[in-house]
Amino acid sequence: MVCASALAIIISLIFGLARLSKNRVVLGVAAVYIEFFRGTSLLIQLYWIYYVLPLLIDLSLDAFYAGFIALGLNFGAYGAEVVRGSIQAVPRSQWEAAKALNMPSFLQMRRIIIPQTFPHLLPPASNLLVELLKATALVSLISVTDLMFESKVFNQTYWMSLQVFGTALIIYYVLARFILTPFLRWLEILAARKVGKRIVG
Amino acid sequence: MAWRWEFAFEILPQLLWGTLYTLMAAGIGYAIAVVVGLIFLIGQRTPIVILNRITREVVEFIRSTPLLVQLFFVFFVAPQFGIKLAAWTAAMVTIGLHYGSYLSEVYRGALEAVPKQQWEASKALNFTTIRTYGRIILPQAFPVALPGMSNYLIGIFKDTPMLATIGVVELMQSANTVGSLTYRFLEPYTMVGVIFLIISLPAAMALRKLERTVARRQGMTKE
Numbered sequence: 001m002v003c004a005s006a007l008a009i010i011i012s013l014i015f016g017l018a019r020l021s022k023n024r025v026v027l028g029v030a031a032v033y034i035e036f037f038r039g040t041s042l043l044i045q046l047y048w049i050y051y052v053l054p055l056l057i058d059l060s061l062d063a064f065y066a067g068f069i070a071l072g073l074n075f076g077a078y079g080a081e082v083v084r085g086s087i088q089a090v091p092r093s094q095w096e097a098a099k100a101l102n103m104p105s106f107l108q109m110r111r112i113i114i115p116q117t118f119p120h121l122l123p124p125a126s127n128l129l130v131e132l133l134k135a136t137a138l139v140s141l142i143s144v145t146d147l148m149f150e151s152k153v154f155n156q157t158y159w160m161s162l163q164v165f166g167t168a169l170i171i172y173y174v175l176a177r178f179i180l181t182p183f184l185r186w187l188e189i190l191a192a193r194k195v196g197k198r199i200v201g
Numbered sequence: 202m203a204w205r206w207e208f209a210f211e212i213l214p215q216l217l218w219g220t221l222y223t224l225m226a227a228g229i230g231y232a233i234a235v236v237v238g239l240i241f242l243i244g245q246r247t248p249i250v251i252l253n254r255i256t257r258e259v260v261e262f263i264r265s266t267p268l269l270v271q272l273f274f275v276f277f278v279a280p281q282f283g284i285k286l287a288a289w290t291a292a293m294v295t296i297g298l299h300y301g302s303y304l305s306e307v308y309r310g311a312l313e314a315v316p317k318q319q320w321e322a323s324k325a326l327n328f329t330t331i332r333t334y335g336r337i338i339l340p341q342a343f344p345v346a347l348p349g350m351s352n353y354l355i356g357i358f359k360d361t362p363m364l365a366t367i368g369v370v371e372l373m374q375s376a377n378t379v380g381s382l383t384y385r386f387l388e389p390y391t392m393v394g395v396i397f398l399i400i401s402l403p404a405a406m407a408l409r410k411l412e413r414t415v416a417r418r419q420g421m422t423k424e
Binding site: 035036039040041042043044045047048051052055056130134135136137138140141148151152155161162165166168169172173176177181 | 261262265266267268269270271273274277278281359360361362363366373380386387390391393394397398401402405
């Protein structure tokens with residue numbers, strides 16, 4: 001989960017920015033990548049990376065790596081759209097003002113644009129992270145020993161599906177509802193306050 | 202292992218049958234979800250506080266647990282209580298409940314997006330509740346709900362491969378079968394991916410177009 005979200009965040013930043021590029025080639029590559037991964041389902045990507053890739057280019061991935069790469073690539077594509085939307089939500093005048101002050105474009109991005117994207121970025125991004133947590137259950141299908149996989153093993157050993165899958169459901173619920181969501185809510189409030197302060201100060 | 206076209210064409214009919222079942226699963230699942238969503242919505246809007254709380258918590262619970270685990274729960278636990286569910290029934294029930302809870306949130310957001318004055322104006326004109334909803338509120342809420350609803354339609358479509366895990370024979374399951382019979386996984390899995398892409402991209406575009414048409418008819422400008 002942590003590995004996959006780290007990968008997803010990096011990918012979404014890169015492709016979110018690429019999606020806004022003026023370079024046709026960069027733009028095209030980013031658009032194809034995003035449409036491809038958003039257009040097919042995660043399970044198919046997972047199977048493809050785990051079962052088909054080794055046949056094609058003789059690159060055999062451990063189930064865990066295949067799982068986290070598939071999750072990262074899939075959610076990176078969704079995240080890239082979120083990044084793009086939040087950058088486009090920054091008012092045009094901010095870009096113009098930064099240009100008027102003769103800021104180099106890197107500094108423009110880092111000091112002016114990126115900090116202002118956070119309040120727009122975080123609510124959809126936290127939704128995606130909860131989705132990612134739930135999607136990790138899928139990696140059990142390529143035999144990564146996650147919570148879901150362990151529950152299936154227990155179920156086969158003890159034949160108590162109510163207890164086993166019920167417990168699994170409750171664990172996911174507690175993780176999402178009482179740990180991940182409050183933490184992300186706190187981040188959102190923090191970001192809103194930071195930006196608010198900066199405008200006032 | 203190299204790509205073999207003749208093998209690809211040989212298994213194509215079987216995969217297309219699978220596609221048909223996938224589309225069917227998505228369609229039926231969505232129809233159930235739309236109704237379940239309405240039930241959850243009504244549950245959340247009743248004046249009875251306890252019912253209200255329970256529905257909210259149920260929706261929250263379904264929304265924060267993975268579909269795959271729910272699928273296994275319904276499929277393996279229901280028989281313990283003497284309810285024998287076929288894989289298809291279990292799958293449709295689970296998808297209906299899962300996406301129904303998402304859709305109820307979409308409906309709720311859309312209803313809340315209708316300005317309060319519209320309610321007040323209907324009350325001032327002495328409209329009945331049915332007339333208020335039918336003529337004033339729902340026509341305005343619909344264009345707001347439509348993007349969310351169409352997103353979840355595509356979402357259901359993309360989640361149907363999960364049904365293969367409990368043995369529903371749809372596209373993914375047919376690819377699995379072909380693969381395990383012939384020991385060739387390259388073509389089936391790649392073709393499944395391509396078929397999904399071929400269906401979901403035009404579907405997404407068509408739905409965007411529908412949204413724009415509906416929004417325009419309501420006199421709402423988009424973007």
